[in-house]
Amino acid sequence: RLEKAEFEQYAENVKKVKTRPTDQELLDLYGLYKQAIVGDINTDKPGITDLKGKAKWESSLFSPTGMSNDDAMNAYISLAKEAIEKYGM
Numbered sequence: 001r002l003e004k005a006e007f008e009q010y011a012e013n014v015k016k017v018k019t020r021p022t023d024q025e026l027l028d029l030y031g032l033y034k035q036a037i038v039g040d041i042n043t044d045k046p047g048i049t050d051l052k053g054k055a056k057w058e059s060s061l062f063s064p065t066g067m068s069n070d071d072a073m074n075a076y077i078s079l080a081k082e083a084i085e086k087y088g089m
Helices: 002-016 023-037 051-061 069-087
Strands: none
Touching: 002 023, 002 069, 023 069
């Protein structure tokens, strides 16, 4: 599937931007990535001492729940394109 290949390519490319995106941009990307790959959140919330894990879990929780994998992939690709244009590769 072209869409999945494009999604995977952007997932790799966005990691190579010259400047690190903001924490919120990273969390938004992570939430859409997980929605595209896993679907709605299906794990327990990490413990209070796991701040990074908790932030990632919450970004997945507040990503568009019920969004189809294809819609999440398209939204991720759009957001990744914006980050790559904004921060350069």
